[in-house]
Amino acid sequence: MSAADGRDDDAALVARALAARDLAYAPYSHFLVGVALVADDGTVFDGANVENASYGLSICAERNAVARMVLAGHRAIRAVYVATTTSPPATPCGMCRQTLLEFAPDPAAVRVVAVNPAGERAEWTLAALIPAGFTGAQLG
Ligand SMILES: [Zn+2]
Numbered sequence: 001m002s003a004a005d006g007r008d009d010d011a012a013l014v015a016r017a018l019a020a021r022d023l024a025y026a027p028y029s030h031f032l033v034g035v036a037l038v039a040d041d042g043t044v045f046d047g048a049n050v051e052n053a054s055y056g057l058s059i060c061a062e063r064n065a066v067a068r069m070v071l072a073g074h075r076a077i078r079a080v081y082v083a084t085t086t087s088p089p090a091t092p093c094g095m096c097r098q099t100l101l102e103f104a105p106d107p108a109a110v111r112v113v114a115v116n117p118a119g120e121r122a123e124w125t126l127a128a129l130i131p132a133g134f135t136g137a138q139l140g
Pocket of ligand 1: 060061062063092093094095096097
């Protein structure tokens with residue numbers, strides 16, 4: 001998907017995040033998460049959480065999608081749609097917020113949209129979810 005006019009197809013991104021959620025591997029927590037991550041040029045990358053019997057090895061849907069984006073050569077995020085079944089829809093965890101920040105040159109311009117199959121949604125900027133975040137600029 002690419003949005004030549006600069007506007008993302010919101011309904012399609014919600015559907016894509018929900019579809020990615022259906023592919024999650026979460027036999028331990030049963031907490032399935034799907035993501036549709038929009039790179040700066042409009043390319044969309046799916047992600048789903050992948051758990052492991054050694055719980056600490058599990059990876060969240062958001063970081064899964066970021067890894068796929070990076071492997072495709074992209075380095076900046078425009079929006080992230082996160083699908084869960086919770087009400088209200090769940091936000092990205094702290095580790096994922098930090099990971100998203102790494103690829104957000106302007107965190108105030110990155111939209112984070114949380115949705116569920118019931119049609120509920122909440123939206124923030126990444127800057128609102130991780131204020132005063134740690135970035136590479138602070139490494140000197
Ligand atoms: Zn996470």
